[in-house]
Structures are given as C-alpha cells and as structure tokens.
Amino acid sequence: MSAALPTPARMWPRDVLKVGAVGLRTRPMRAFLSSLGIAIGIAAMVSVVGISSSSQAELDRQLDALGTNLLTVTPGQTFGGDEATLPDAAESMVARIGPVDSVSAVGEVKGANVYRTDRIPEAETSGITVLAARTGLRSAIGIELSSGTWLNAATSRYPAVVLGAKTADRLGISRAGADTAVLVGGEWFTVVGILERAPLAPELDTAALIGWPVAEALLDFDGHPTTVYTRSDPAKVEQVQSVLGATANPEQPNEVEVSRPSDALAAQKAAGQAFTGLLLGLGAVALLVGGVGVANTMVISVLERRAEIGLRRSLGATRRQVRLQFLAESLLLSTLGGVGGAVLGALVTAGYATYQDWPTIIPGWAVGGGVLATLGIGSLAGLYPAIRASRLSPTEALAAP
Structure with missing residues (x-):
C-alpha cells in the first residue's frame, strides 16, 4: 500500500x-x-x-458672492459697420423694467489719457481708459475698495479719480490720499480711491473712473454711456435679458449688445x-x-x-x-x-x-x-x-x- x-x-x-x-x-x-x-x-x-x-x-x-444676475448693455455696430452709440436716456429707460433692481453706467472719455507725472511721454499711455462713472456704480456691480473712498455727489463734481486695480499697479500707486494725484486728460486729479479687482467687470480694472459732471465740464465728455450695468431679480434674469436691448435703444435695438458677465466665468x-x-x-x-x-x-x-x-x-x-x-x-x-x-x-x-x-x-x-x-x-x-x-x-x- x-x-x-x-x-x-x-x-x-x-x-x-x-x-x-x-x-x-x-x-x-x-x-x-x-x-x-x-x-x-x-x-x-x-x-x-x-x-x-x-x-x-x-x-x-x-x-455666489458676486451674483449671476448682473447684465451689461454695450453699443454694437451700425448697419454700415461703424461703432454705434447708446442714447443718453438708456440708463433711465432700463431702470423702468420691473424686475430690474439697480442700474448704473460708465461712459468712455475719448482722447483722455492718464499719466503719473507730466514728464512721461504722451505715447506711454499704459493702456488705461478714462471712464465717467455714476455714483451708484460700485454698489450696482458690488466692487470693493482696497484703499480710500468711492465717488459721491460732491467728489464727482471735482477733479477726483478712483483707480482700477491694474491701473493703480501700472501707475505705481498703492494707497489713495489727498497727496496723491495723477494727470487725467491734461488735468490734475486727486486719487481718492483704489478698487479691488472686479471679476464681473474686468474693464474697470484698467480704468480711471471720474465723476460724470466733472468729465463733462473739464474733459469734453459727450455724455453717452458706453456700458450700462443692471442688477435684476435672479429668478427673472432671462426675461430681463430678452427685453434689455430693445429698452435701452428702442429705435435701433439691433445696435445693442447684451451680455451676462457670469457666463464668461x-x-x-x-x-x-x-x-x-x-x-x-x-x-x-x-x-x-x-x-x-x-x-x-x-x-x-x-x-x-x-x-x-x-x-x-x-x-x-x-x-x-x-x-x-x-x-x-x-x-x-x-x-x-x-x-x-x-x-x-x-x-x-x-x-x-x-x-x-x-x-x-x-x-x-x-x-x-x-x-x-x-x-x-x-x-x-x-x-x-x-x-x-x-x-x-x-x-x-x-x-x-
């Protein structure tokens, strides 16, 4: 076995x-x-x-912090391909839309450049845009200030300027104050404020913002808004967006561009x-x-x-x-x-x-x-x-x- x-x-x-x-x-x-x-x-x-x-x-x-209910209205092009303009009353007409909570605007001051001193060559503009701004702009968009104060009913009538975040960096200015001034369109403006970055309005980062009245008085501003900002009821943003162009420019609604900045993000x-x-x-x-x-x-x-x-x-x-x-x-x-x-x-x-x-x-x-x-x-x-x-x-x- x-x-x-x-x-x-x-x-x-x-x-x-x-x-x-x-x-x-x-x-x-x-x-x-x-x-x-x-x-x-x-x-x-x-x-x-x-x-x-x-x-x-x-x-x-x-x-969540900035909101998705911000809409902007800007001029498009005419039928002939030229740059269109928004009516002077565009801002007030948009404010009549029921679900719109707040409206503000800026207007580009053409031909005006910004310099730190009067010794800088005119060609070195640093890509800074001069914008006339309504006093309610900051609250409408929700921009914070890193230094100083925003334009108010008084300072908007005098040579006072608020710099965008990138504008302040390019000019080498870190803080606003009565002893800080820049040359805007050949006039000295006191820097009263500096903005934080504006994710929903990046055009303001490279801008120098001055009051609407002083822009008309000193820099020959034509008074036409180039961007209208609106805040609407979040539940009715799409409805507002559909009528915004025709409301801002009833005569030529095809010459208006309406956008939602949060879509870009x-x-x-x-x-x-x-x-x-x-x-x-x-x-x-x-x-x-x-x-x-x-x-x-x-x-x-x-x-x-x-x-x-x-x-x-x-x-x-x-x-x-x-x-x-x-x-x-x-x-x-x-x-x-x-x-x-x-x-x-x-x-x-x-x-x-x-x-x-x-x-x-x-x-x-x-x-x-x-x-x-x-x-x-x-x-x-x-x-x-x-x-x-x-x-x-x-x-x-x-x-x-």
Missing part, C-alpha cells in the same frame, strides 16, 4: 504578504525606483483633479475642465509607464531568484503558492507607489490651493480611484512574471547559475 502524498501547507493571507515582501526588503532601492513611476502618475492625476476641483470651488464661491470653468481632461490623460500615460516599470522589475526579479524558487518548490511549495508570492510582491510594489502618489498629490493640491487662497478640495473618488488603479496595474504587471516563476521546475531552477 503506497503512502499518501503530504498535503502542502496552506498559506494564509498574512503569510502571502510576508513572503511577497521579501523582494521589497532585500532590494529596497529597486523597489523604491519601481514604485516611483507609479507614484508620479498617481500624484499627477490626484493633483490635477484636486487643483481643478479647488479652482471650480473658488469660482462657485465667487459667483462659467466659460472659463468649462475651458478649465477641458484642460483638466488633457492633464488627466498625461497622468494616465505616466501611470502606464510606471506599470511597465513594475512589470520589468518583476521579470528581472524572477530571473535573479530562480534558485530561491527552486528551493521553495523542492521544499513543497506548489505552483499556486509561487504565483501568489510574486503576484503579492507586484501588488505591494504598486500599492506603495499608489499610496505615496496619492499623498504627494494631496500635498501638491493643498499647497497650490493655499498659495492661490482657494478652498482645498481633494475628491475622495480621485484618491480611491488612483489606489484602485494601482492595484489593477500591479495585478497586470505581476501576472506574467508570477506565471513564469510558477512554471519553473525545481531541478531547472536549482541548476540555474
């Missing part, structure tokens, strides 16, 4: 992990370099998604999402390259450890156990890279969001998806080397140099 063959010892999951970690412990530098490729790919993907999400959260926060968001898709594609390529690196490492590991494989097989290890050993090693290698990449991506996102003063948003699905992707790549990368290792016979493996 023949003796029964001994049953191979069962390997518990903990044993599989311990055996699979042997290659990582004995060759730490190779393991680090192999997992680094995957870490870079995961870090790129997590940081791209995180920065994009943080940017979108900041944009949503801006829109939404378009930026959409463009950012398209760019994010491109960067995610690049991150996926980096992840694929990292997976190839892991596969290469595992193949070399099998070749170098044939003697070890032969010894384990001769001591009773089954082919299945050898496959599990190398598959576990590949998964551990990939997981280390995935976790490290996820942490690195989160740190990059947090650092960049903090630098930009954005809310830090790191979607959980991006981190979880990245780690799961590394497990899939680790499985695929280690499958062939594991099968190859399990097919080595004990005698062939032990006879290898």
